[in-house]
Amino acid sequence: MTLDVWDVASLRLQRWLSLLATYPLYAFIRVVFRWRFGYRFSNAREFQEKIWKELDAHDGPLFWAANHLTLIDSFLVFAAVVPWRKLHRTRLIPWSTPEYRNYYHLGSWPKKISVRALMYLCRCIPFLREGEDEASERWRKNVFAKCEWLLKRGESVFMYPEASRARSGWLERHRPKDFLGRLALEVPDAKFLCVYVRGESQLYTTAMPRRGETFRSYGRLIPAVLPGETAPRAVAQRLFDELAELQEEWFAASPLPKNCGGNDVLDLKSPALAEHFDAASGEMDPEWAARHLTGREMKSLEAVAPGFARFAEACKFIAAKEAAHKALAQSGIQTPSGAFRMLEADLFRKRIVHLPTGARFDIRFTHEDEDKIHCVAVLRGGFIGDDETPGDVLWEVAEVPAGQDAHDFARGKCLEFIAKSSDEIPSPALLAFADEGGIPKVLLRGKVQDWGVSLSHSGRYAAWSFMIS
Amino acid sequence: MAFKRKEATIEATDLNAITPEDAEKRIIAGVRKYATNEANWSQADANTPFLGHIIGMGIESSNLADITMSIERQFLTKKTKRVPLSEGSSEFKLEDGELGKLRILEGQDATAATPGLSIKMLVDLGHMPKNEAYLSKVVSFAYVTSVGEGYRTNDALKKLVARIEKLAGPEKDEAKANLKALCDQAKAYEALIGDAAAFTASRQKISQNDKAAYDSLRQELSVIEDKIKGVSATNDAERLASLRAEEAEVRTRLRMSAQKLAVSSAVAREAAERTPVIQAKIEEIRAIVRQSLQEAERALA
Numbered sequence: 001m002t003l004d005v006w007d008v009a010s011l012r013l014q015r016w017l018s019l020l021a022t023y024p025l026y027a028f029i030r031v032v033f034r035w036r037f038g039y040r041f042s043n044a045r046e047f048q049e050k051i052w053k054e055l056d057a058h059d060g061p062l063f064w065a066a067n068h069l070t071l072i073d074s075f076l077v078f079a080a081v082v083p084w085r086k087l088h089r090t091r092l093i094p095w096s097t098p099e100y101r102n103y104y105h106l107g108s109w110p111k112k113i114s115v116r117a118l119m120y121l122c123r124c125i126p127f128l129r130e131g132e133d134e135a136s137e138r139w140r141k142n143v144f145a146k147c148e149w150l151l152k153r154g155e156s157v158f159m160y161p162e163a164s165r166a167r168s169g170w171l172e173r174h175r176p177k178d179f180l181g182r183l184a185l186e187v188p189d190a191k192f193l194c195v196y197v198r199g200e201s202q203l204y205t206t207a208m209p210r211r212g213e214t215f216r217s218y219g220r221l222i223p224a225v226l227p228g229e230t231a232p233r234a235v236a237q238r239l240f241d242e243l244a245e246l247q248e249e250w251f252a253a254s255p256l257p258k259n260c261g262g263n264d265v266l267d268l269k270s271p272a273l274a275e276h277f278d279a280a281s282g283e284m285d286p287e288w289a290a291r292h293l294t295g296r297e298m299k300s301l302e303a304v305a306p307g308f309a310r311f312a313e314a315c316k317f318i319a320a321k322e323a324a325h326k327a328l329a330q331s332g333i334q335t336p337s338g339a340f341r342m343l344e345a346d347l348f349r350k351r352i353v354h355l356p357t358g359a360r361f362d363i364r365f366t367h368e369d370e371d372k373i374h375c376v377a378v379l380r381g382g383f384i385g386d387d388e389t390p391g392d393v394l395w396e397v398a399e400v401p402a403g404q405d406a407h408d409f410a411r412g413k414c415l416e417f418i419a420k421s422s423d424e425i426p427s428p429a430l431l432a433f434a435d436e437g438g439i440p441k442v443l444l445r446g447k448v449q450d451w452g453v454s455l456s457h458s459g460r461y462a463a464w465s466f467m468i469s
Numbered sequence: 470m471a472f473k474r475k476e477a478t479i480e481a482t483d484l485n486a487i488t489p490e491d492a493e494k495r496i497i498a499g500v501r502k503y504a505t506n507e508a509n510w511s512q513a514d515a516n517t518p519f520l521g522h523i524i525g526m527g528i529e530s531s532n533l534a535d536i537t538m539s540i541e542r543q544f545l546t547k548k549t550k551r552v553p554l555s556e557g558s559s560e561f562k563l564e565d566g567e568l569g570k571l572r573i574l575e576g577q578d579a580t581a582a583t584p585g586l587s588i589k590m591l592v593d594l595g596h597m598p599k600n601e602a603y604l605s606k607v608v609s610f611a612y613v614t615s616v617g618e619g620y621r622t623n624d625a626l627k628k629l630v631a632r633i634e635k636l637a638g639p640e641k642d643e644a645k646a647n648l649k650a651l652c653d654q655a656k657a658y659e660a661l662i663g664d665a666a667a668f669t670a671s672r673q674k675i676s677q678n679d680k681a682a683y684d685s686l687r688q689e690l691s692v693i694e695d696k697i698k699g700v701s702a703t704n705d706a707e708r709l710a711s712l713r714a715e716e717a718e719v720r721t722r723l724r725m726s727a728q729k730l731a732v733s734s735a736v737a738r739e740a741a742e743r744t745p746v747i748q749a750k751i752e753e754i755r756a757i758v759r760q761s762l763q764e765a766e767r768a769l770a
Contacts, residue, residue, distance in 0.1 A: 071692065101708060105699030106692075112699055201678075206685040207692050272503050272532050291534040291575075318531055325530075333682075334675060336579035336732045337520065338533035342725050356726035357682055358689075406505075407522050408628075429640045432629045432647035434654055435621040438614070446646030458529055 001145040011146060014120060015155075021121040022087055029075055038212040041080050042200075047217045048083050051193070054221035055092060061151040061190040063224055064094045064158040065180065065239055066197060067247065068165045071207050073197070074098075074122075074158055080197045080217040093123065094158035095150055097143055100126035129163075144183060151187040159183075161239055167353075167360035169204040169331075170380030171196075173237075173244035174389055180239060181232030184224040192239055195219040196246035200254065203332055204359040216253065218246040259381030259452030259467040261393050262326025264319045265367075265374045267459025268312060277311040284314055292340040293317055294355075300347070308370075313347070315373050316365060320345045323377035324352040324361045326454045329439050331379050333357060352377060367397050372461050381452055382469030393452075394421055395465035406457035411440075414455060414464035418442065421468070442466070483545045483568060484596045489588045489603040492544070496584045499539035503532040515585030516608045516750070523620045537578045540587055544571040546596040560724075563594075571596060576728040580610035580735060605746065609739035610732075611672060612747045615662055619754035622655050626761045630768045645769055652765050659758045662751055669740040676737035679730040686726050690719045 003011075033039040041047075055062075066077045074096050086092070098119065104126055106115050119126075125146055128139045147157045161180050162171060184190060199213035209215070222242055229235055251258040266273065276288040283306055289298065297317055304310045321343040328335055333354065335342055345352045345363070352361040362384040367374035374397045378384040385391020396417050400406045415428040425431065425444065432443045440455055441448045452467040484492065497513045504510035506527030509517060518525035519536055528536065550566030553559075563572060577594060581587040585607035591597045592604065608616070629651055633644050661668055693716045700709050743751070 102696070105696060105703065107695040107698050109702075111695070201681075206682075207689040208685065210681045210685065266531060272529070272535065287538060288534060291538070322530060332678075334679070334729070334733065336576075336729060337530065337582070338537075339576070339579065339725075339728070340534070341575060342729070355722045356686070356729050358686075358722060405522070427640055429632070429636055430643045430647075432632075432644065432651065433625055434651055435618065435625055436654075438618060438621070443647040443650050445643055446650040448650070458531060 001141040003142075003145050003149055007142070007146065008149070011150065014123065018093075018121050018123045019090055022090065022093065025118075025121055026082075026084070026087055029079060033075075033079060037209075039076075039209065040214045042214050042216050044080065044083075044217070047219065048081065048086075051081060051195075051219045051221070052083075052086060055086075055089075055193070058191055058221060059154070061154050061187050062092060062094070062156040063151075063180065063184065063190055063192045064156060064195065065161050065192050065243065066158075066195040067171050067243060068160040068162050069169060069198060069202055069205050070165070070209050071102075072209070073160070076209070076215060077158070077195050077197050077217075080215060081193070081195060081219065091154050092156050094156040095123040095125060095147065096158045097125050097127040097147065100128050100139075101130070147183060148186050151183075151190055156193075157183075161236065161243065165205040167205050167358060168362070168379055169202070169359065171240070171243055171247050172383060173240045174383045176233065176236040176240040178232040178236050181235035181237075184235045184239075185230070185232060188225040190224040192222050192224050192242070193219065194222060194239065194242045194246060196243060196250050198250055200256075203256070204357050216250060218249045220246065256332065257330055257381075257450050257452070259392075259450050259469060260327045260331040260379040261376060261381065261452035261465060261467045262323040262328075262330070262454040263374065263376045263393075263395055263463050263465035264322035264326070264456045265372055265397055265458050265461045265463035266315050266319045266322075267372055267461050268315060269371055270459030273315065273459070277308075281306075284311055289314060292321075294341050294344045296344060296346075312368070312373065316347055316368070316375070317345050319365075319373045319375040320347070320352055320363045320377065322456070323363065323375045323454070324354070324379075326439075326456075327361060327377045327379040327452070328354055328359065329437075330452055330454075331359075333359065364391070364393075366395055372397065372458075374461075374463050376454075376465050378452075378467070381450075382467050392467050392469035393465055394468060395463060397461060397463040399460050400457065400462050406462050407455075410455045410457050410462040410464050413462065414453065414466070415442070417464060418451070418453075418466055481543055481545045481570070484571065484591060485547070485598060489592075489597065489600050492588055492591070492597070493584045495543050496540055496587050499543055500526065500528060500536050503528045503535055503539075505529065513584065515588070515603075515606055516583050516613065516746075518583050518613055518617055520582065521617055521620075523624050524617065536587075537573050537581070540591075541571045541573055544591075544596070545569060546571045548594065548596055576725075576731070579728065579732045582610055582613050583608070586610055586613065605744060608747050608750055609742065609744075611736040611739035612743075612750060614736075615668070616750050616754050619658055619662060619758055622651075622658050623754070623758050623761050626651050626655055626758075626765055630761070630765050633768050648765055648769060652762055652769070655758050655762055655765075659755050659762075663755055665741070665743060669737070672733075672740040673737045676730070676733040679726075679733040683723070683726045683730045686719065686723050690716070690723060693719055 106112055125143055127143045128136050151157055159180055163177050197215055197217045199209040199215050276285040301313055304313045321340050324343050325335055342355050343352050344355055350363050352363055361377045361379050363375055363377045364384050365375050376393050376395055382392025400409050411433050415431045419425040419428040434441045434443050440453050442451055442453050454465045456463045493515055504526040506522050510526040519528045545568050547565050547568055548563040549569035550564045551561040552564050553561050581590045589607055592599050629648050636644055697712045
């Protein structure tokens with residue numbers, strides 16, 4: 001799609017007006033961040049020194065590509081990267097493509113006009129993410145054409161490679177989106193400015209970072225397209241890998257645990273569990289179900305034929321929620337025991353949402369038979385795996401030998417499993433379990449390991465899992 | 470639904486007609502079939518946790534709701550009249566009405582971690598008359614969880630000491646590094662629980678985090694409300710409906726976030742109150758941990 005003369009003229013006008021507003025707007029953002037919200041950037045000087053050494057050497061078009069956790073990330077990333085003394089590098093001030101429906105109809109008329117004016121001066125080109133009709137398609141193509149036009153003139157464009165906020169609080173390198181790769185192939189001499197900015201207490205996606213938050217930033221400048229790269233997926237994958245590396249660097253210097261995973265096994269023949277299921281009628285105790293399942297989950301359960309299938313499906317919900325609960329606790333989010341309805345599972349999409357925070361998990365059922373159900377859940381730290389790609393979670397399920405304490409059995413077996421899964425740990429004797437606020441942690445050579453270890457037992461079975469990312 | 474519970478019929482008792490001690494006994498008896506640690510269950514008292522295998526009854530977390538349901542089945546209450554929280558709302562509170570089945574609403578049992586705390590919950594909800602003498606013997610939720618943490622740390626310490634004694638050579642040296650780390654952790658625990666102010670501050674921090682999460686969700690709601698206000702002026706009915714659904718979802722999340730905040734706020738409040746019973750429990754676990762630390766120090770020497 002080519003731009004018409006009006007599109008070009010409007011972009012030129014917007015650029016010119018935004019140039020006039022650059023310094024006052026920057027001052028406004030800084031003042032609001034510092035004095036209204038108490039935000040600080042902890043490694044700003046060293047980060048900016050490093051990144052500007054690379055940026056000063058680059059005279060071509062630039063893609064800003066950053067992780068996405070809050071609604072004001074564009075401002076945060078800009079404030080993290082650009083110091084006062086670099087504001088004159090106007091071609092590096094990025095154009096953005098915020099979702100039209102999210103930002104252009106906010107509140108009353110005065111608010112709407114102020115927001116639109118701010119967005120205009122901040123070089124925003126509204127984008128329409130939803131809609132399959134011709135007008136929406138045309139809108140999207142027009143925005144891409146505008147971005148391409150700007151980039152080919154050496155300007156910069158800001159985009160979130162993940163397209164939307166990461167609901168798990170984790171940028172997942174195994175789920176790249178191709179749109180940025182497609183655009184990059186149109187401007188092969190461009191570079192990606194990969195930036196990972198995150199507040200020290202940002203556990204998951206929120207509308208805004210909390211007041212008084214301290215941000216730490218990491219970034220690198222990499223070529224948008226490497227020689228021989230012709231597929232958008234290859235470009236997108238490289239970009240995601242780069243951002244994922246920056247994410248690793250961020251977590252390496254953070255007290256927040258990176259690997260947050262959980263597992264749960266349910267013995268379907270356990271009398272305490274089976275009492276909620278009437279084998280003769282094939283019905284489940286509605287009172288019990290109502291205490292464990294949300295309305296949406298109940299609806300999906302009703303679609304399953306009464307009988308063992310429905311009981312097993314209900315147990316899948318319970319196992320998934322228990323696994324997610326353990327992963328959640330590892331991330332630092334406390335959920336009251338037994339608060340099953342605070343978690344909502346979508347077994348079809350293999351996802352769970354923690355309703356109070358909106359944090360989203362991936363789940364995977366590793367064992368489903370007449371005797372047991374085993375589920376693993378991952379909030380962050382690695383990939384849960386699928387049919388094509390092995391995940392970063394390792395697990396085992398075993399029967400507890402008669403007379404043995406299930407708890408001790410699971411712990412002992414878990415240490416054996418970790419040791420045999422690693423070339424660097426010759427014996428489980430080098431490992432030990434510790435407990436941090438009810439969360440099992442493994443010690444190696446006197447250091448607590450960030451492995452997202454999880455233990456579970458139910459009736460005849462015990463299970464254990466850990467993350468290798 | 471055709472489901473009928475397979476257990477024997479239980480004769481429910483009016484909560485106002487029995488003593489807290491009797492109710493406690495019935496609660497303990499009611500969870501027998503879920504308890505996997507029979508020894509702890511048979512000696513259970515007001516302060517024995519339902520969960521946990523070291524000092525608890527060993528009830529599995531998948532049976533947590535069964536504890537509440539067991540309590541509901543055993544007792545009758547006068548708080549049976551459903552009063553909507555607001556006009557047209559499906560949420561309700563229970564007020565005085567005819568004597569009928571006890572009902573514990575979602576989130577109300579979040580801190581009922583022991584039989585004693587279950588009684589406290591029933592008292593707080595107005596199902597039972599307040600009995601100060603009984604409640605003074607109940608360890609608060611804040612300390613039930615923290616004392617439990619102490620027992621788990623102690624258990625880990627003792628097991629590692631036992632393992633180290635069986636090792637030799639470089640394996641023993643490496644395992645000693647783990648033991649040293651565990652000792653440091655146990656010392657930190659012992660110091661924290663012994664220092665009322667530091668302990669309270671640590672619980673307040675958790676509560677502040679929950680408050681921040683709640684506030685953040687309120688912000689999310691206000692953004693959606695702004696979007697609704699903006700879209701209302703247009704004729705985009707589809708978008709408006711989608712935003713309304715989003716608003717309802719965030720309101721549900723906000724309600725749950727408030728429940729979670731209520732628990733952590735209660736813990737932060739309770740952390741500052743140390744009754745003689747709580748103090749005794751604290752001293753007991755501190756002494757146990759200190760003794761295990763001495764054994765560990767010997768193993769490290």
